[in-house]
Structure formats: structure tokens, C-alpha cells
Amino acid sequence: MLTLVQRLQRNSFWKLIGDGSRGLLALFFILVARHYGPEDFGRLTILYSITLFATIVADLGLNQLVTRQIAAGKERAAETARGFLALKLLTVPLWLVVPAAAWIMGKPDHGHFFVLLVLLSLAFAGRNLLEFFGAIFTGLELIHYESALKFLAHVLMLAFGGVAVLLHAGIYAAGAAMLAGYLCGVLLGAFWCHRSLGLWPLNFRAKEISQLYAESLPLILMPAGLSVLTRWDMLLLGYFGTPAAEVGWYSASERVVGALGMLSAIGSAAAYPVLSDLHANDHSNFLSARARFLKTFFVAGAAFGVLLMLISKPLTLLAYGPAYAGAAVPLAVLAMGLAFSxxxxxxxxxxxxxxxxxxGALSVIAACVVNIGSNLVVIPQWGMLGAAGASVLGQAALLFAGLMLLRGAPRPAPVLERVGG
Structure with a gap:
């Protein structure tokens, strides 16, 4: 029987390999940015942001919920997985809305950007399915399976992107590379899950599905709101007529911050199944672990933020080249937000x-109000620097609101004792 620390160490190791492979995704975007230039990369980023936001909404927050349910009751893992997969299949029609909605909102100015839009939509659908299978393995604390899936997808994506660059293919090839990488990961994930648990027959039970929909609402709002915090500024920069090259600089700086922020994502993801188990079965240890985690993450974020501010200029030039020198200043501003994110x-x-x-949903909504309101004021005046400042302010608002709610009495929420059985 592993101790709490041993479980966290094991989970963190495999999360570091799996989620750390997103560094390969960052390299993929650096490759695309350097090859296609700031203008095409800026347009790609706008379509990417819209498609990502629509995809998060279509997911219904099921990936995070399936991890919690399996971690709290591993003896019902197969039934839980079948119930969630049934609900996932019921959301398939929502994916058809994504390309149409993104086309209306994005209004791309060249025909091949619509091809890119469709490819990105399919790629994000594939990524969501891959993360669904990974969430099942995370709940079981078999995170080495999830890590293998993510690592494979990101390696293949970078490899396909390299081939596209060598062949001098158009910008749409970036979307094709993403789709191919995620598709391979989905096929392997489905095979492993079926072999481990047996995903057939599915359980379409109306009562349990309605319970899932009820609890999935805040889990939709949270990632959708977080997408607003990290991506909506890109859309507003385009809306207010910011030059495409400047949008590309800002996107490049966000990529660097996002890559460093993966450290917090890895740590929190490794702790999540353990925390779910502790809350369900050992509440006193859960409360003591809660305070330690919050302090540790704050100190780590502040330290990384200061470091990134100090090296923002040389890091930008090293990663992206002289054409992206303008990204150094927004990168330094965004680095301050790591202490909160x-x-x-x-x-x-x-x-x-x-x-x-x-x-959690209320905290994110409050942060979105602060972020969007700030962006509407500062972007017309200061462009990408204003957007960077508004991003930091939004992260600070999220931390403040979340801590205030965490200290208060819990709000009533639906409790799912079993899913699919």
C-alpha cells in the first residue's frame, strides 16, 4: 500500500512525461511560427482560439468528472467508464456546430483558411477523445497509460509538422499535422481502455445521464471561462484591428508562458485523483493536504514568474528569432501572472x-468579468501590452475569488454516487 507522498511522486513522474510532452506541442507552434511568419501565425492563432473555446463547451466537462468518479470508486470503474462514454457519444452532434460557429465568428479572408478551420475542429475533437481515455486511466491512477497516449500524439504531431515544413506546404498543413497526431492517440487509447475495462455494452440510462448533465454544467463553465482568460484577448486584439504581426507576437509570448505553466498543470493533475480519493475516504488528511498544496504552488509560481521576467528578451530571441523581438515586453508582463495561475x-x-x-465556476466567472472588462478598456489604448496586463489581473481575480469561496461553507451540489451501473 503506497503512502500519500509515494502516490503523488508516482503520479507526478508519469504526469511529467505525459503532460510534459506538451513541450513538443510548443516546439510544433514555434516551428509553425518561424516557417510561416507572424501574419499567418497570427491568423492561425485566432482560428485556434475560437475552435478551442467551442470545443471546450462541446465537451460538457466530462473528462474531469470521469476522473473524480473513478478515483472515488475504483470498484465500479468499468460501469463508470461505460456510462460516461455513452454520454460522450450523445454529444457528437455538438461537434458539428464547431466549424460553422468558428467560421461565422472568425471570418477568415482566404479560402484555404476554411480548410484550416475544419482541420483544427477535427483535431480538437480528437484531442478531447484522447483526453477522455486519459482521464479514465488517471482515475485508476494508471497514469503511465495516459502519458504514453499524450507523448505519442505530440511526437507524431511534431514529426508531421516537420514534414509539412520540409514540403513547403501551406498553413493548412499545420492543422493536418495536429489532426493526424491526435487521431493516432485516440485509436490507441480506445484499444487500451477496451482491453483494460471493456467499454461495451454502453449504458444509456436516462436518470444517471440527467445527473451527469446537472453536474457537468459548472465543469463546462470552468474550462470555458479559463479559455476566455487565456484566449479571448486574442480575439479582441483582432476585433479592435490590431495588426496581425502584433497578434503573432502576443501569441508567441503566451505560448512561452503556457509552456511554463504546464508545470502547475502537471502537479495539479497528478494530485487530482489522490485528492478525490482523500475527500471521499479520508477527509482530515484532505484538509491538511489542501493548505500545503496552495502554499507550495504560490511560491513556485512567484519564483518562475520572476525568472521569466529576467530572461524574457533573450528567451524570445532564442525561441522565435529576430522577427519576434516585439514579443519580449508582453512576455515580461504575462510572467507576473504565474504567481496567480x-x-x-x-x-x-x-x-x-x-x-x-x-x-470553482463562480470564481472563474468573476475572473472573466474582470478580464473582459479590462480588455475592452485597455486594448484600444495599449494593444497587446494592455491585453497582457488584463490577463494578469484576471488571474489575480480568480485566485482571490476562489480563496474566498474555499473559506466559506460549501454550496449544495449534485452528488453522483454511481455512474453507468
């Missing part, structure tokens, strides 16, 4: 693990 990662997982998803 790091503890935010574990804070939201703490709330969900303890059945307080609505508190």
Missing part, C-alpha cells in the same frame, strides 16, 4: 475534488 491550477482541482464545482 500556479495556485489557481490546484485551487480549482481542490474545489472539484471536494464536490464544490459551482464554487
Amino acid at each position: 500556479f495556485p489557481n491550477a490546484i485551487l480549482l482541482n481542490l474545489l472539484v475534488a471536494s464536490g464544490r464545482s459551482w464554487d
Whole structure:
């Protein structure tokens, strides 16, 4: 029987390999940015942001919920997985809305950008399915399976992207490379899950599905709101007529911050199944672990933020080249937000693990109001620098709101004792 520390160490190791492979995704975007230039990369980023936001909404928050349910009751893992997969299949029609909605909102100005749009939509659908299978393995604390799936997908994506660059293919090839990488991961994930648990026959039970829909609402709002915090500024930059090259600089700086922020995502994801188990079966240890996690993540985020501010200029030139020198200043501003985004990662997982998803959703909504309101004021005046400042302010608002709600009494929330059985 492993101790709490041993479980966290094991989970963190495999999460570091799996989620750390997103560094390969960052390299993929650096490759695309350097090859296609700031203007095409800026347009790609706008379509990417719209498609990502629509995809998060279509997911219904099921991936995070399936991890919690399996971690809290591993003896019912097969039944739980079948119930969630049934609900996932019921959401398939929502994926058809994504390309149409993104086309209306994005209004691409060249025909081949519509091809890119469709490819990105399919790629994100594939990524969501891959993460669904990974969430099942995370709940079982068999995270080495999830890590293998993500690592494979990102390696193949980078390899396909390299081939596209060598062949001098158009910008749409970036979307094709993403789709191919995620598709391979989905096929392998489906095979492993079926071999481990047996995903057939599916359980379409109306009562349990309605319960899932009820609890999935805050889990939709949280990732959708987080997408607003990290991506909506890109859309507003385009809306207010910011030059495409400047949007590309800002996107490049966000990629660097996002890559470093993966450390907090890895740590919080490794802790999530353990926290869910502790909350269900050992509440006193859950409370003591909660305080330690929040302090540790805050100190780590502040330290990384200071470091990134100090090396923002040489790092930008090294990663992207002289054409992206303008990204150094927004990168330094965005680095300040790491002191807030790091503890935010574990804070939201703490709330969900303890059945307080609505508190997490309310925190994110409050942060979105602050972020969007700030962006509407500062972007017309200061462009990408204003967007960077508004992003930091939004992360700070999320931390403040989340801590205030965490200290209060829990809000009533639906409790799913079993899913699919």
C-alpha cells in the first residue's frame, strides 16, 4: 500500500512525461511560427482560439468528472467508464456546430483558411477523445497509460509538422499535422481502455445521464471561462484591428508562458485523483493536504514568474528569432501572472475534488468579468501590452475569488454516487 507522498511522486513522474510532452506541442507552434511568419501565425492563432473555446463547451466537462468518479470508486470503474462514454457519444452532434460557429465568428479572408478551420475542429475533437481515455486511466491512477497516449500524439504531431515544413506546404498543413497526431492517440487509447475495462455494452440510462448533465454544467463553465482568460484577448486584439504581426507576437509570448505553466498543470493533475480519493475516504488528511498544496504552488509560481521576467528578451530571441523581438515586453508582463495561475491550477482541482464545482465556476466567472472588462478598456489604448496586463489581473481575480469561496461553507451540489451501473 503506497503512502500519500509515494502516490503523488508516482503520479507526478508519469504526469511529467505525459503532460510534459506538451513541450513538443510548443516546439510544433514555434516551428509553425518561424516557417510561416507572424501574419499567418497570427491568423492561425485566432482560428485556434475560437475552435478551442467551442470545443471546450462541446465537451460538457466530462473528462474531469470521469476522473473524480473513478478515483472515488475504483470498484465500479468499468460501469463508470461505460456510462460516461455513452454520454460522450450523445454529444457528437455538438461537434458539428464547431466549424460553422468558428467560421461565422472568425471570418477568415482566404479560402484555404476554411480548410484550416475544419482541420483544427477535427483535431480538437480528437484531442478531447484522447483526453477522455486519459482521464479514465488517471482515475485508476494508471497514469503511465495516459502519458504514453499524450507523448505519442505530440511526437507524431511534431514529426508531421516537420514534414509539412520540409514540403513547403501551406498553413493548412499545420492543422493536418495536429489532426493526424491526435487521431493516432485516440485509436490507441480506445484499444487500451477496451482491453483494460471493456467499454461495451454502453449504458444509456436516462436518470444517471440527467445527473451527469446537472453536474457537468459548472465543469463546462470552468474550462470555458479559463479559455476566455487565456484566449479571448486574442480575439479582441483582432476585433479592435490590431495588426496581425502584433497578434503573432502576443501569441508567441503566451505560448512561452503556457509552456511554463504546464508545470502547475502537471502537479495539479497528478494530485487530482489522490485528492478525490482523500475527500471521499479520508477527509482530515484532505484538509491538511489542501493548505500545503496552495502554499507550495504560490511560491513556485512567484519564483518562475520572476525568472521569466529576467530572461524574457533573450528567451524570445532564442525561441522565435529576430522577427519576434516585439514579443519580449508582453512576455515580461504575462510572467507576473504565474504567481496567480500556479495556485489557481490546484485551487480549482481542490474545489472539484471536494464536490464544490459551482464554487470553482463562480470564481472563474468573476475572473472573466474582470478580464473582459479590462480588455475592452485597455486594448484600444495599449494593444497587446494592455491585453497582457488584463490577463494578469484576471488571474489575480480568480485566485482571490476562489480563496474566498474555499473559506466559506460549501454550496449544495449534485452528488453522483454511481455512474453507468
